[in-house]
Amino acid sequence: MELKHKEKEALWQTFFEQHAYLKETGGWHLSLERLLGEALTPVAFPPKESWQELTKDGLPLLQHEDLLPCVAAAAAGRLDGALSLVLGSQDIETPEEMHQSLTDLRAFAANQEAATALFTALLQQDDAAIRRLAAEHGLQETSLRLFGWAVIDVLVPAEAKDAAVWEEAGWTRNYCPVCGRQPVMAVLRKEQHGRARFLVCDGCHTVWPYARVGCVYCGNQDLKKMKILEPEGEEAMRLDVCEECHAYLKTYQGCKQINQAAPDGPDECEEIYRHDWATLHLDLAGQEQGLVKRGSALLAAAPGPDEGEEK
Ligand SMILES: [Zn+2]
Ligand SMILES: [Zn+2]
Structure with a gap:
């Protein structure tokens, strides 16, 4: 739209x-x-x-x-x-x-x-x-x-960032089909049967389809090791937390008031929430829980020599 x-x-x-x-x-x-x-x-x-x-x-x-x-x-x-x-x-x-x-x-x-x-x-x-x-x-x-x-x-080019292109091409990997970065967040979009999950690249801002459940970073499929945090005062977003690799994924679940009228595809507010900085407060919430942020274009892909947990 x-x-x-x-x-x-x-x-x-x-x-x-x-x-x-x-x-x-x-x-x-x-x-x-x-x-x-x-x-x-x-x-x-x-x-x-x-x-x-x-x-x-x-x-x-x-x-x-x-x-x-x-x-x-x-x-x-x-x-x-x-x-x-x-x-x-x-x-x-x-x-x-x-x-x-x-x-x-x-x-x-x-x-x-x-x-x-x-x-x-x-x-x-x-x-x-x-x-x-x-x-x-x-x-x-x-x-x-x-x-x-x-x-x-x-x-x-804008057309390379469009999720529809990558749905058609059958790209379902956990990294960006354009630049190769890990996703920084996810968005849920209404489709004919329920909602589908798409991932968002923080580098080139491409959006691509991915499996609805499981950890996008380590591939953990065990739902007992996944949990959802719903921060107060931000109904549009939730954090999907993986207890296997301790990463969280900010996930846009739609704005309530607008979603009613929205057809298939992204709703009006999604574009706002696809900006990583728009939910920096949720990153603080994640950090307070000792969780790891991944996929940000500002951060190194892997912890540096001084930041790693193990030697
Ligand atoms: Zn990218
Ligand atoms: Zn994981």
Whole structure:
């Protein structure tokens, strides 16, 4: 369901009225998304008809050896322009600390070779290489991941992010068919027979179908080792917790008031909740329970040498 710009604005406004503490950070993310979306054009992907064949053995589109260097080079080539736009725009209020990180990143962006290596490392989820590049060039790792993935995100054509494409292609794996990242959250959508689960990528924001039950991270199917947490005051979301790998998955279950009228597919509010930052308060709730967040584009895929539980 395509919403008109005005209706979308109104939904966001209501959301921020209910979640005032998210207004500043959320507003910044939305402005970033909009600015980059307006300034950058997606790279040319192979024809849509070939995607099923290209991914049938489990290799995501961007991991193909002809597409990965092409996207990494395109991202590197546009990094400086994207940064100067964000740093110079009146339409986005960048917090001081972030402003400094992005200024540092801009100095780095002049070095095309290093910038290409950075995007290659991001796309390959090569955490060691990302850490090394950040250390060598004095960059803040989180800002680099955040901005880097924001650029990659807009370079992926919108039609590749559509769940319908991946349903048709038969992609049912627990990682993104476009970039290969683990999902950051799930959404439940009404279908003819009950509800179906879809996973959401925090890197390129592709949505794809996945089995309705079980842990998406470790594959645990034992329902006795799964539980659901329903945080107070946020009826639209729940946390699916796996007691096998101690991860939680934020799951959007629909907004009640709107769901009644919604046809099949995503309801009006889903797009809001598909932004990971829109439910940061639920991540805090998860952390309080000692649970692990996975799939965030801001975090390393695996715990670093200092963060791991075991030696
Ligand atoms: Zn992705
Ligand atoms: Zn698990």
